[in-house]
Amino acid sequence: xxxxxxxxxxxxxxxxxxxxxxxxxxxxxxxxxxxYVQSPGQGLQLLLKYFSGDTLVQxxxxxxxxxxxxxxxxxxxxxxxxxxxxxxxFCAVARAQGGATNKLIFGTGTLLAVQP
Amino acid sequence: xxxxxxxPKYLVTQMxxxxxxxxxxxxxxxxxxxxxxxxxxxxxxxxSYNNKELIINETVPNRFSPKSPDKAHLNxxxxxxxxxxxxxxxxASSQDxxxxxxxxxxxxxxxxxxx
Numbered sequence: 428x429x430x431x432x433x434x435x436x437x438x439x440x441x442x443x444x445x446x447x448x449x450x451x452x453x454x455x456x457x458x459x460x461x462x463y464v465q466s467p468g469q470g471l472q473l474l475l476k477y478f479s480g481d482t483l484v485q486x487x488x489x490x491x492x493x494x495x496x497x498x499x500x501x502x503x504x505x506x507x508x509x510x511x512x513x514x515x516x517f518c519a520v521a522r523a524q525g526g527a528t529n530k531l532i533f534g535t536g537t538l539l540a541v542q543p
Numbered sequence: 544x545x546x547x548x549x550x551p552k553y554l555v556t557q558m559x560x561x562x563x564x565x566x567x568x569x570x571x572x573x574x575x576x577x578x579x580x581x582x583x584x585x586x587x588x589x590x591s592y593n594n595k596e597l598i599i600n601e602t603v604p605n606r607f608s609p610k611s612p613d614k615a616h617l618n619x620x621x622x623x624x625x626x627x628x629x630x631x632x633x634x635a636s637s638q639d640x641x642x643x644x645x646x647x648x649x650x651x652x653x654x655x656x657x658x
Contacts, residue, residue, distance in 0.1 A: 459643040470547070470633060470649035471586075478644035515584055521643035529574065529640040530599055531647060533586040 429454045429522045433534035440508050441542050448503040448537050450518030459521035460501040461531070462492055466514045474516075477501060488512070513541045546570050547650035549634050555656045556624055563620045564653045566634030574598075575617040576635040576647065577609060586633070592617055593640045621655075629657045 432451045440446050452458055459478045463471040475486025482494040492503045501518060518534040547568045556562055568575060576599075577589040591599035592611040606622040621628060634650040 461646075463649075465584075468651075470651045471635075472649070473646045476644060476646065517586065529637055529643050529645055529647070530588055530591070536584045536586075538584075 429458075429520060429532050431518050431520050431532055431534035433516075433518055433537050435537045436535070437538045437540070439540040439542060442510050443507050446503075446505045446508045446512070446539070448516050448518075448539070450501045450503065450534060451499050452501065452518075452520045453499065454520055454522065460492075460494060461519040461521070462486065462490070462501075462503045463517045463519060463533075464488075464514050465517065465536075471517065474503070508539075508541055510541045510543070513539055515539070547634055547636055547648050549632075549650040549653050551653060552651065553654050553656075555658065557658055558624055558626060560624050561620070561622045562624060562655070563618055564632055564634075564655070566617045566619070566650055568615055568634075568636040568648070568650075570636055570648060572636040572638050572648075573614055574637045574640045575611065575614070576637075577617065577619050578633040578635060578649075580631040580633060580652070582630070590617075590619075591640065598640055624655075624657045626657050629655055631655070 430453045461476045462474040465471045474490045477484045477494045515536045517536045519531045550565045574593045576591045580586045590609045594614045595611045608620045611617045631652045633652050635647040637645040637647045
């Protein structure tokens with residue numbers, strides 16, 4: 428079955444430091460991959476997505492992610508973290524179910540804390 | 544203008560009661576979804592409607608009944624509420640369901656607490 432694994436439940440980084448959040452997926456075909464961010468008490472906002480083409484994708488708020496088929500990974504990166512980046516980050520894969528290809532399977536999330 | 548809105552934002556109720564959560568999107572999208580986020584922040588899809596037609600129905604107790612009066616609205620009615628129903632429920636919408644890369648836009652969530 429399709430699945431998404433985020434190995435890190437909680438990560439703390441210093442403001443200005445670089446960040447990498449890990450995501451591994453299990454999917455038989457070319458996946459559609461997403462990173463969403465959830466700020467406290469808020470809904471989810473899309474940071475970036477991959478579905479074809481260049482394996483390095485750029486997103487909003489200075490985030491980028493690289494799709495590596497050989498490693499079944501889609502890690503999220505940011506070169507310099509800001510205090511406002513503190514939030515929960517979710518990796519997700521879209522799978523096909525019957526005619527509905529837009530069913531999102533989410534990872535368990537990584538909570539990012541930013542210290543001054 | 545809020546793209547995907549939900550009411551109420553908070554809902555506190557007793558076990559056994561029946562309650563509804565409403566969702567509206569003003570994006571002109573054809574497809575809407577309900578997700579449940581449990582206390583460990585795990586998100587799981589419950590239902591999806593495309594242009595008022597049910598297209599995804601996960602293994603959800605039949606106490607949960609979605610209703611889509613038109614493609615801009617998707618409501619969730621829950622009968623005989625149980626303690627385990629306590630969660631945050633998110634509504635989302637996307638342009639359609641046929642392209643897996645379409646972004647889903649999420650509402651702010653409804654925090655349901657069953658006492």
